[in-house]
Amino acid sequence: MGFEFRKIKYAPGPGSLVTAAFIGPGTVTVCTLAGVNYGLELLWTLALSVIATVILQEMAARLGLVYKKGLASIIREQFQKPLSRYLAIGLVIMAVVFGNAAYQAGNITGGAMGAELIFELPLIPSYGFAINIFSLMIGLLSGVFLYAGNYKLVERVMMVLVVIMSISFITAAFMTRPSLTDLMRGFSPTLSGDNMLTIVALIGTTVVPYNLFLHSALVADRWSRPENLKSVRLDTIVSIILGGLISLAILITAAASQAQEVNSAKDLALSLTPMYGHAAKYMIAIGLFAAGITSAMTAPLAAAFVVCGCFGWPQHVKSAPMRITMGLILLTGLALASLGIRPVELITFAQLTNGILLPLVTGYILYLVNQYSILGKHKNKWRHNILGFSIWIITLILGSRSVLKVLEDWI
Template identity: 50%
Template sequence: MGSWKKYFGPGPIVAAAFIGPGTVTVCTLAGVNFGYELLWALGLSTVTTIVLQEMSARIGLVTQRGLAENIAATVRQGALKYLSLSLVLLAVVLGNAAYEAGNISGATMGAEMFVPISLISFGGIQVNLINLLIGILAFMLLLTGSYQKIARVLTFLVVSMSLAFLVNAFLSAPDWAALIEGFVPTVSESNIITTVALVGTTVVPYNLFLHSSLVTQRWKDISGLKYARMDTCIAVIIGGLVSMAIVVTGVKGQSLEVTRAADLAVGLEPLMGAYAKYFMAFGLFAAGLTSAMTAPLAGALVIAGCFGWSTALHSRSMKWSVSLILGLGLLFSSLGIKPVQLITIAQLANGILLPLLSAYVIWIINKKTLMGRYTNSPTVNVLTWVVWLITLGLGWLSIYKVLVSMGLI
């Protein structure tokens, strides 16, 4: 293997997981509704993602176990152990199910540009036939073991769409002074929900578990740490730049109400003309299907890890776990909620769940009995806790906003 190939690991898979339909939707809406005002949130989330994903990868390399297995092995005190594992399972399973619903709905929103929507009624629930077919396709790809090859192809397609956003961001002649000013943090009552959603669309909690498991398959000992760090940094930075480019493209959008792929394509029209809506539709489908495979995989790894079950893709435990996440995702996506609303809710939920799950990562990375000399340095710990406090504050602000809107405060 050439030395340059050692730097290629699960980083692109992690990036592909957060460059899904949620990223396209939330970033476009951020640009449409707030201009460049919230670019700082993407800058923050990119730094946060690098810090947290590096720690997750380090945990996996040192212990040669995924994050879920480490939590199960290190929390040993009776009720505390069961409470901790229950919180992790609840957060990841329900969070991934919501995220999976957003992935499926986003892929469907792209597919509806090419094929008509068919609805099947079961009792009081109407099931979108395309939703069902996408869920079945993702399930088959996961269980046949060929999902990695398919994911590479779809990742290439998503990257192609991303390049169009990067090019279009420059061709749209942005106001560079206003763009730079957008990196100055500003939080207001009107933008707090979108701010948290932007953080959630990049710092995806389940990626922490996915990354810690995948690095053990790519590198078998701590000697791979420098490669894993480079792999993580490059992939996440590119993903962050793509998200920012989508915001810049969204600034040129005219519609404040986005319900279908054609609405999201407004910003691409200066570059691609009448073909923009079809390009956006295909990109959403590719992004949705790619993410629709990573979310159940990560959720299944967490479930299997917490209970000490086999994490082999063909094992019965993984098949049932994948089925659970996919089934819940299909159910949530069939409740009559608009796709864009569902995607935004899923991203918002991720932003709220992040402080809980990242706290586990910070706790484990600083256990000398587990990590030896590879614990965080004092300087890194300061950065880590600052990042955690910021995400915690954003989560609480979003909860406050929801309670106010419901008239409970």
């Protein structure tokens, strides 16, 4: 299955899970707010984010392919001194596990919002919790697919849902008939004090730290030889560009909204109905539901790979440590979603952990991909290092700003 592309046989692989992971309700919400508040002027930010994501994910995938282990396992094995090892493992586990639990709650809540736009079901009060039937459905579906322990099945489900997301959001964008001139202007970089935090959010929701762990582990499991590097790279590029197109479509759709205030994709869908009819609402609703359920499946999987890799436990999805970790993340996400905490607040907490983790993981990756003992002839070339170091500087600045912003809001 696949087709020839410049003598490289292309068939969708783990890259589809990376796309499914970063196009979640958080991305939908951030892109919506960017479009509503700034029109098309931040399209360039998404283009930059996609380029940075491709570069970092390629490095992580290359490590997984050549070393035949996931990023968490590589960090545990390569940092031999007790202080550096425990510090690295501790920070990674803390940020990924707590961040993914918060993301999971936002994923479940966001997916439920999409379903609520089409079907209305009352909340079920129970012991102080407000249980949402759609949230339970998303949690159960995610658990069933992950518990089945079949990567091929998960990949196929993800591919179908990513296609649904693509069709939904890109169709909605076409329905708004954006001006080609305005679209081209949006790719000219503009910076100001007003849009800086939105720029940080757009990059932060695309370059997701836990995707680096997820991708490297899945590549190590899927491909067995370094000779498959071209296929790995093609899968990475195609998948992430598709994810970028989805994000661009959401922002373009939101820019067409004439609502005074839009705080979520649900508000966007309702605001577009008077101008473009109920079809626009259904496109956003279906896309939001698909985004929620795909991310609800990948967040527990990524957290499990990190925990098991850091402690040297088996990383097969059917192993007890993997299943226990995935179950804990799923249950924590469902519990937080039932507390009535607004998705924006959950996403804010996740951004705090992202801000801490992203420059740290980027630094680790840059160190590892330059080690001949790990990658041999596949280690970074000078041009890779220039691009990688530039991205590290950007992630350090953006991570610091996002942490300071969250702390300011809390104080």
